[in-house]
Amino acid sequence: MTDTADAALVPHASDEVNDARPVSAEAWRSLRANPLFWISATLILVFVLMAAWPSLFTTLDPRTSVLAEARRGPSSEHWFGQDRQGYDLYTRCIYGARASILVGLTATIGTSVVGVTLGLIAGYMGGWVDAVISRFAEIFFGIPLLLGAIIILQSVSFGNSYFAIVGQVAAVLIVLGWPSIFRLMRSAVIQVKPQEYVQAARALGCSPLRIARSHILPNALGPVIVVSTINLGVFISAEAALSFLGIGLRPPTVSWGVMISDGAGAMQSAPHGLLFPSLFLSLAVLAFIMLGDAIRDAFDPKSK
Amino acid sequence: MTSPHTTPAGAGSVAVDHPLLEVEDLFVEFHTRDGVASAINGVSFTLEERETLAILGESGSGKSVTAQAIMGILDMPPAKIPRGQIRYRGNDLLTMADKSRRAIRGPEISMIFQDALSSLNPVFPVGWQIAEMFRKHRGMNRRDSLDEAVRLMERVQIPAAKERVRSYPHQFSGGMRQRIMIAMAIALNPRVLIADEPTTALDVTVQAQIMALLQEIQDEEGMGLILITHDLGVVADVADRIAVMYAGRIVESSDVLPLYAKPAHPYTKGLIESIPQLEDKGKELFAIKGLPPSLLRMPPACKFHPRCTRAVEVCRTDDPELREVEPGRFSRCHFAEEVLGE
């Protein structure tokens, strides 16, 4: 006697779902309508251009110092003023983008690759494989980022070239940062795995690898993309913190962290030396966090 | 709240001129990003003591919104009530001050929801949640109110109520949870009880038990019951009258038995014909074609005409009124008499 009227009603579902467009198209539509997305995307584009072709933005050399003009405030010639070595701050802010973006991008790609791969294996295989990988992740998760980074950076050195120093900082962030992506991926896989379409693929005899690649991965990847985007900003910030402590990037490498560290020492006599690199750094961090937020909102039906 | 209507003895002796609950020309719309969705378009009905009114419709027909409007628990915004009155014993709830409205919500008019698991707060013991009614509306202390909670749990036939009063919602079965919802709803002896799909989430056998319990309580307390459902089968045994809703309006209302015997609206007819019958075994199951209309893009004139088998030109141009086609029978169809005569 139940569900009698349902025979007529249910197959047609409710009138709330009029648009049968796929989720990604719907998300893209909502993303495009979000001004925060455009602001953050534009900012990121500008910073990436800055990192790749700094000469597009300035004609000066970041390593030309005019000691006689040290600590001068902003002028028409030196938009952001000069620091205590007489370097042009604007030029150095532009050139500093490369180190930050490189560290952020490398660390993000690294943590994502390691975290997603291990998360997929642990979540899909379960059992002792899961237990071993999970404990392994917890070992790294248990070491506070800053402390771990300090110890590693003090004991390991890749060399003194630009890319070696940048790579070293990125490597440290990868080593200490992958467990958060791993946890996310693992729990997403565990959630997706028992769902019917995955079970159906299994019943149809698909190989585990194929199931993981074509069914589980695409469905579990959403939260990872969001967190990775936000993490990119966090990594840029972490690089600056390490440089501030004198163990991340160091002169002559030009980076925002190095500049901030330098500017903080002369904050009272030349506040612009702290202001402008902080501004660039914060804008970059902000851009990635806002982009992550915007993507999350677009994929999260609750926020509509 | 010291209303004269809080005891069954007092009920009915006051305000004889006014029906218990009257809904008149009610409109509810939702302001969304995509435009204004009109969920309810001029719904009117009355409910008396001891009466059971079933409101029947599919999802999106506005039956739950009607219930929430009566309860005053619509989220406003996005919801808005541009027109209409909801009168409880002659007093319009919609123009009432917030505080007086709260004193009616719970003690006078209360509601049971479809999904008891999500409708009960997961982090408080069930006894605490029932007792809260007595503490907040009656000013009882903790211990007395818990005693009342145990009494109510026994009343809705929860075994070992004394021990289970401290359990949490997730520790009960679906049927037991719905009994707790009922206990909470009848705690202060309300005169109007709204049950919004009270059995939809339950197993068939449990459904029957819950409906029997609701009827038993109604017989004893004599409250008016509004039963909201999409399930024609549930309605037949319990209800006195039925209002069928479609696209935010009542399309047919009648006493139960005549409606089943001879529907006066093509939509109702379709619903009844789509109930599987034993003697029809082997035949194809009937289904109403098409989808209910989007609340944002209502068809002109008769809202049902795009899905109606007998729709003709007049259905696309003239909106039919809800009119009395036989004594006590109302239908919103140009061809009500013909449908009735089939």
Added chain:
Amino acid sequence: MGKYTLRRLLQMIPVVIGSTFLIYAMVFSLPGDPTAGKCGERPCSPQYVAQFKEKYNLNDPLPVQYVKYMGNVLQGDLGESQYGVPVRDELADRFTTTLKLGVVALAFEAIIGIGAGVLSGLRRGGFIDNLVLVSTLVVISIPIFVIGTVLQLYLGVKWGIFPVTVGSDAPWFDLLLPGMVLGSTSLAYLARLMRSDLSDTMRTDYIRTAHAKGLPQGRVVGVHALRNSLIPVITFLGYDFGALLGGAIITEGIFNIHGIGGYVYRGIGDRDGMVVVGTVTVLVLVYLLANLIVDLVYGLIDPRISHD
């Protein structure tokens, strides 16, 4: 509950061993002469080097060194710093200071973060909501050392509202500004967490039930919604406390606080392995313990979780 606690403790053992070994190996496998710079300008005498290596078991293979070291740690002996001061004594002293700093930071972040989150979560899209959203984003994106140095300059040096640095016995008032700086980033995350969780909770069926019961708005929010929304918030605060202690290094540096951060930082500069390993080991243990406690408390504040 007892079973669950035991299981969690057992699970913690490999993690503790793994992370402490990692730290130990990293510090003591540092390339270079461990006695360099310990005897003034001259290189150390062979006798001293031999004595040093003997004392710290540096002649043993790394795992043996580690086992011997952990054996001492379990007996409460964290070794001596190169100045001859027992690491345990100095650590105990400094740990109190860092703990106080952490408590100030946590209190600040909890009070302001929860308050701001509730105000904005109740009125999504309103003025306060946008204010909270924008200001938390700004706080998250400005690095903590910039916030610290700028606040120190203005609130401390220029306007004299707070002391510029913290006295040696770390009075509570001196720790106010550093605590605010240390807690600022977490505060922003907490406010956002509170906001989104509360506004999700306000849309649940049981909040609708609470309204249907005729309860006043204050009780619906303050009792029915908050009791649910506080579950993730308390979890966040618990995990964050361990992280705050480990992350205090920058704040302690800026405000010249004699806490653990400064100790470990100086130890690294001096290449004082005992100090570094001892401190970081203790911090990791505290961090893991804090996480364990949070997991156990979680079962108490959320009746849906059963630890049996």
